[in-house]
Amino acid sequence: MPNRHHDVHHAPGITLKRLPLRKAAVCFIGAVWLCLCGLLYLQLDQSRSHDLSLAQVASTNLTRAMAQQAEDTFMKADLVLTSLVDLIQMDGAGPQQLERLQKTFARRVLTLDQLHGILLFDRNGQWVVTSFESLPRGPGVADREYFKFHQQNVTSVAHIGPAIRSRENGEWIIPISKRINDKDGNFQGVLLAGIKMSYFDQFFKSFSLDDKGSMFLGLTDGTLLARRPFVESQIGTSVAQSEIFKNLLPQANSGSAMFTSSIDGVTRMYGYRQLEAYPLVVTAASSIDTILAGWYDTAFRSSIIVALVLVGVGLFGWVFIYQVRVGEQVEKDLRRAQEALELIATHDSLTGLANRRLFERALDIEFGRGARQVSPLSLIMLDIDYFKRYNDTYGHVVGDHCLAEVARALKSCCHRKADLAVRYGGEEFAVLLPDTDIHGAMTIAEQIRRSVIDKNISHSGSPNGYVTVSLGCYSFVPSGRDSMDVFIQRADAALYQAKHSGRNRVASLSTESSVETLMRSDR
Template identity: 80%
Template sequence: MPILQNDPHIATGVALKRLPLRKAAVLFIAVVCLCLCGLLYLQLEQSRRHDLAVAEVASSNLTRAMAQQAEDTFMKADLVLTSLVDWIQADGYGPPQRPRLQKTFAQRVQALSQLHGILLFDQKGQWIVTSFADLPRGRGVADREYFMYHQQNVSSVAHIGPAIRSRENGEWIIPVSKRINDKNGHFQGVLLAGIKMSYFDQFFKSFSLDDNGSMFLGLTDGTLLARRPFVEAQIGSSLANGEIFQTLLPNAPSGNATFRSVVDGTVRLYGYRQLDAYPLVVSAASSRDSILKGWYDTAFRSSVIVALVVLGIGLFGWVFVRQVRLGEQVEADLRKAKEALKLIATHDSLTGLANRRLFEQALDIEFGRGIRQSSSLSLIMLDIDYFKRYNDAYGHVAGDHCLAQVARAVKSCCHRKADLAVRYGGEEFAVLLPDTDIHGAMVIAEHIRRAVMAKNISHSGSPNGFVTVSLGCYSFVPTRLDSTEVFIGRADAALYQAKHSGRNRSAVLSIDGGVEELMRSDR
């Protein structure tokens, strides 16, 4: 019924308004925290990329300087060898020429600080002339890589071989050698200029690198010639399986890349460059941890600050949401209390049926609706037969129990939501039936009478031996000239006639041409 639904709708509306507030608060707090974390991530990522980009530029400049220095170093040695080879091939290196060659070799070594020495070997690998004062003695250099290379290759181009230890004084050198031919082009020996490993070591140390940084000079086949930091066991080892030689150099002669070193396992940013004039590769690398050291510090501080802010927002949000939940709980309790009060105000506490107050409200509503829609409205008034005798015989507690059982029987016969069962007062009940004519009302009245009889409630003061009820029915189509009081009075008159006619029966009061006629049913 409309009047019964107003308050629940209002309460539901309040709940629906409150629910989005809590969700919106949680969503807002989550969005704010995510935005802070997102901004921190974007700022840190941009800063990290900037630091790496600066490091890449520095690495490229460093490898360019290294490549230029290495190319100049080897080119000077190459020019010295070229001039001396032309002289030796023209004049030979017989005993008359050797003193002059030795003096010239010594002068060239003194003029170029990177040179360890200049040595001339015959076709068997024996020392003929050197830049040193004393001619070394021993088994020669026929087993050296550079000597065997020139034996097998007629090219006059300078050859740069793997780093070796000098057999003259044990110093590490990088051999730059050229083939010497006779006038017929036959192999006559090798002229070698040894470049000091220490020269590159000093050159590498002139650059500022972190403790985990590295620099190296190698052949294009991956053979390591010189490295910073200097580790003697690594000289001559192969880097051919490294990222630079396997992946980068085949695609570009110079560039930058970050990867893990195959030598010591450290992750570094490498800049590399292949020389144009010689089969050499230089590389300079800074460890990623060193490049990003400042970034790590900034990231830690920024993360701590943002974490504290997020924690503060989270605590505030928790308190806020908790308060919202408490408010919801209070409102829910108030709604329950209101519903309980409403139930107390509109329903009978003993039987659970609607009370007289709710009956009057519902009757006013249905009366007005019947006028507007010209629909029938019926009312059944019923009373427990000989109820005073029942109380006298069994007591008021049993009487209350009897009332409750009769109420359940009445309510069980009201199947529609619009039907309203009422405890009208004392042992008297009423049933309001909207949209129901007199025949329908009579059917329901009989159902109620039989349902009470079916309870088989013992009643020694009744002629039947069990509790029965008498019912009066009245039905009409209300008009604006009618009143609820007259409507109730006619139903009550029908009940009076049913009780007067012997009880345990349903009576109908009808109006036909202004004359009231009593209809009885005693089935």
């Protein structure tokens, strides 16, 4: 069989590696898809980061305004309390001063919109005088947090306590209070100013905030004083475990962050700030849904456009790849047709063996290789004995079958890829054996002879009664100046010698032109 030395598809010349066009097209289309998706992702990511950055700045500015307003609100109330504490500690709060104190309290409340009222309590928590026209009745305020604070703390600093309901009219207020001492510094009572919860509610509403936005005023311990949206049940609750109080405030007194609220579970961009003058914290936040509403709309429209482009590129790519596949299939069919034509041109159609054209090409290659490598080259020529009689007896159709069977026997003995079995013409065959000396050629020739006999093809015109072959072998080391015709003639001479010696045998011709005949008889 032809090998890589003899194959017509490995003829000398430059072979260009074919570009895998279909794979390249798929990779290109995939790269375009990835680039478009990557660009869309980068654009949307930058746009989202920009919107979040603007929201962060807005929340920071809002908390700064809230902090300033809250500080001003409590500072004004604190100044009123301070002046009144000085007045009470200087003039006292006896029966003769009560009427004047009540009018003073009432005037001060009228001057500040945030004040619900001003109230003075004695050391037992009972009302002494208020800004209201009549004193409330009841058990007093000894149970209130602010009253207990001043009983236990000598400080003259104003105290802001948790929000409470006024026992005067039930309105929610944020108490800011101061301790009243006698001349010896002993506890004499508490002066309290109530900040209206509604004041902060109106203040919060003055800011443009989305429906899911949030504003918060609380103590530094996490107690909620006022919030937008207002939920009465949440007033006075603790948010000390929230992100702001637990993690952010210990790191910085102001800043911004995005997280999910522990109160209502809404994710927002929060700005927060702790007041410098009072133990208060303010926060303002916008929901992420509102902040990114425009971004979501842009992302949707951009994604639709990119998706349409991707679909278009995909359809174009599919058509292109389909056309490439069609072209490749056509080329493959042409290649198969070319290979079939090459096979027809270089192989015998009856036996499937190489023909003389491929034999001559292989001889040219092996002559050159043998000369370069100084390796022996052998040739076996064989002929079917009494084949004319066979055709005359059995007919040409059976004769063709006989030729095919002999060709199979021949191929079965050519074990190496380099060996080339040839139908030389008519009933004559040849076997080219590279890197094989005369002894190896004789051995293979004998194997061929035995293989044909083992086929047991009946031949009444042969003395043996079955088909046999005669074989002639010749071997030499090419020098580079040798003649292929002489090489073939010497192998043919050995074959002639085998036939003259009685057929059904192997003969060899040495390089000195002396004839050695190896007789093989099956009788």
